[in-house]
Amino acid sequence: MNGYYPIVLQLRGKKIVVIGGGAVAERKVNGLLEAGADNVKVVSPIVTERIAALAEEGKLRLELRSYKESDACGARLLFAATGNEVVNAAVAADGERYGAFVNAADSYEDGDFLVPSVIRRGDLLLSVTATGASPSLAAAIKKELEAQYGEAYGKAASRLRRLRALIMKSKLDRVDKQAVLKLAAEEAVEAARTGVWTEEGNGKEESDEVWLNGLLHRVGLTGGVHNERNS
Numbered sequence: 001m002n003g004y005y006p007i008v009l010q011l012r013g014k015k016i017v018v019i020g021g022g023a024v025a026e027r028k029v030n031g032l033l034e035a036g037a038d039n040v041k042v043v044s045p046i047v048t049e050r051i052a053a054l055a056e057e058g059k060l061r062l063e064l065r066s067y068k069e070s071d072a073c074g075a076r077l078l079f080a081a082t083g084n085e086v087v088n089a090a091v092a093a094d095g096e097r098y099g100a101f102v103n104a105a106d107s108y109e110d111g112d113f114l115v116p117s118v119i120r121r122g123d124l125l126l127s128v129t130a131t132g133a134s135p136s137l138a139a140a141i142k143k144e145l146e147a148q149y150g151e152a153y154g155k156a157a158s159r160l161r162r163l164r165a166l167i168m169k170s171k172l173d174r175v176d177k178q179a180v181l182k183l184a185a186e187e188a189v190e191a192a193r194t195g196v197w198t199e200e201g202n203g204k205e206e207s208d209e210v211w212l213n214g215l216l217h218r219v220g221l222t223g224g225v226h227n228e229r230n231s
């Protein structure tokens with residue numbers, strides 16, 4: 001066991017500080033903003049054009065100067081991504097003292113967390129990591145997954161979210177809800193895999209209510225969800 005444990009963090013409202021402004025810091029910043037992080041600060045005397053542009057657009061706060069200890073204070077996530085290993089080690093040590101989770105971009109051993117390769121398909125989030133053994137392996141596997149899991153899977157996730165809300169507020173008992181939800185997910189995966197929910201595969205897509213009624217029949221619950229509720 002190497003100690004790594006995957007979790008999915010909610011970043012909205014959380015203070016995130018990135019130290020360094022080069023290509024690596026930029027990749028971390030892009031990933032943070034894609035996730036919806038809304039309290040990101042970058043500290044670095046020199047930054048890439050993209051980081052400068054994001055600051056202009058108000059997507060992050062930028063301080064064009066060298067790191068100082070107080071930057072670590074209050075950060076929930078702290079990224080040590082400078083090109084200077086002494087500075088990165090100081091950032092990591094300060095972060096630990098202030099209770100931040102630290103990402104050490106120049107070491108697969110020093111930090112509290114590492115950043116995986118990520119694919120987003122709507123609400124579906126796939127991530128791959130080789131836990132520091134090989135970032136390039138993570139990126140290569142991500143490419144395979146990108147080809148396998150296209151946009152239709154994002155559609156599957158959003159349809160399932162709506163359907164699940166309908167099922168959750170129905171009067172079905174827990175066991176029946178689970179049976180319907182499980183079948184719905186299987187059908188959604190099949191639809192995404194065969195492409196019937198893409199633009200080209202049009203026509204097969206019923207309303208959520210019609211899909212739900214079909215599912216109830218297919219799991220052997222006839223009468224539909226409204227009858228259940230009224231019974």
Ligand SMILES: C[C@@]1(CC(=O)O)c2cc3[nH]c(cc4nc(cc5[nH]c(cc(n2)[C@H]1CCC(=O)O)[C@@](C)(CC(=O)O)[C@@H]5CCC(=O)O)C(CC(=O)O)=C4CCC(=O)O)c(CCC(=O)O)c3CC(=O)O
Pocket residue numbers: 027028031103104105106107108109113114115116117118128129130131132133134135136137138139142
């Ligand atoms: C431990 C970790 C810490 C962290 O940064 O979180 C870390 C550490 C280091 N990376 C290094 C090198 C490279 N990293 C990349 C790319 C990525 N690196 C990412 C994550 C991680 N990198 C974490 C482990 C994740 C895992 O293993 O699964 C990705 C997945 C996510 C992201 O950064 O957003 C992103 C791909 C995103 C994508 O394409 O999807 C490339 C390729 C490229 O740049 O194209 C290279 C060059 C080729 C190579 O080395 O393989 C070096 C040596 C630096 C030096 O030479 O000095 C270190 C330091 C060390 O290993 O000690």
Ligand SMILES: NC(=O)C1=CN([C@@H]2O[C@H](COP(=O)(O)OP(=O)(O)OC[C@H]3O[C@@H](n4cnc5c(N)ncnc54)[C@H](O)[C@@H]3O)[C@@H](O)[C@H]2O)C=CC1
Pocket residue numbers: 019020021022023024025043044045046047048065066067081082083084087104105106135
């Ligand atoms: N984790 C990863 O995915 C990868 C990590 N690396 C590591 O990340 C480091 C950074 O790589 P790049 O972004 O390509 O380097 P870079 O040289 O393009 O950028 C370094 C940045 O650090 C900033 N900086 C330097 N001293 C600073 C200080 N005292 N305070 C704040 N900012 C400071 C500079 O202004 C610059 O913006 C490399 O040294 C390498 O070890 C490299 C490749 C991939």
